[in-house]
Amino acid sequence: MIGRLNHVAIAVPDLEAAAARYRDVLGARVGAPQPEPEHGVTVVFIELPNTKLELLHPLGEDSPIKGFLEKNPAGGIHHICFEVEDILAARDRLVAQGARVLGSGEPKIGAHGKPVLFLHPKDFNGTLIELEEV
Numbered sequence: 001m002i003g004r005l006n007h008v009a010i011a012v013p014d015l016e017a018a019a020a021r022y023r024d025v026l027g028a029r030v031g032a033p034q035p036e037p038e039h040g041v042t043v044v045f046i047e048l049p050n051t052k053l054e055l056l057h058p059l060g061e062d063s064p065i066k067g068f069l070e071k072n073p074a075g076g077i078h079h080i081c082f083e084v085e086d087i088l089a090a091r092d093r094l095v096a097q098g099a100r101v102l103g104s105g106e107p108k109i110g111a112h113g114k115p116v117l118f119l120h121p122k123d124f125n126g127t128l129i130e131l132e133e134v
């Protein structure tokens with residue numbers, strides 16, 4: 001069911017500083033900050049030859065990553081995103097197997113304009129998993 005690794009997301013306390021580090025110290029191709037108010041984050045994508053990094057910073061009062069940054073003030077790996085062909089079929093199969101889908105359970109449009117869902121980290125060895133339909 002899960003396909004390619006679409007991105008690895010890193011929550012950061014300072015988006016500009018983190019983006020500059022990847023650009024200037026690691027020589028990576030860094031995109032512009034992209035506010036995603038629907039998701040309560042601002043993202044910066046970093047294109048790699050085989051996948052992407054997604055730098056995340058809270059946007060708005062009830063950002064879902066606020067708690068994570070309070071617990072990890074220097075930042076840290078926040079989630080990994082796998083591609084799926086059919087996100088509703090993937091969701092239904094996961095729910096049937098007892099996995100918890102976060103939020104309403106209905107996909108939302110993510111940063112790439114595609115439907116995304118999140119699975120509870122406690123169901124996958126402490127790793128927050130995002131699914132993106134491609």
Ligand SMILES: CC[C@H](C(=O)O)C(=O)SCCNC(=O)CCNC(=O)[C@H](O)C(C)(C)COP(=O)(O)OP(=O)(O)OC[C@H]1O[C@@H](n2cnc3c(N)ncnc32)[C@H](O)[C@@H]1OP(=O)(O)O
Nearest residue numbers: 036039064065067068078102110111112118121126127128
């Ligand atoms: C623009 C879209 C973009 C894209 O790629 O398209 C995105 O990726 S948007 C990314 C931001 N949105 C989300 O992360 C949505 C899904 N996340 C959530 O709903 C929350 O972050 C949630 C429920 C995973 C955690 O929320 P919160 O930290 O407020 O809740 P708790 O403190 O109750 O946490 C419960 C439990 O989980 C542990 N936890 C929290 N976050 C993570 C994480 N990223 N990875 C691993 N574990 C995590 C937390 O420590 C608690 O564990 P416990 O042992 O009970 O303390």
Ligand SMILES: [Co+2]
Nearest residue numbers: 009054081130
């Ligand atoms: Co993501």
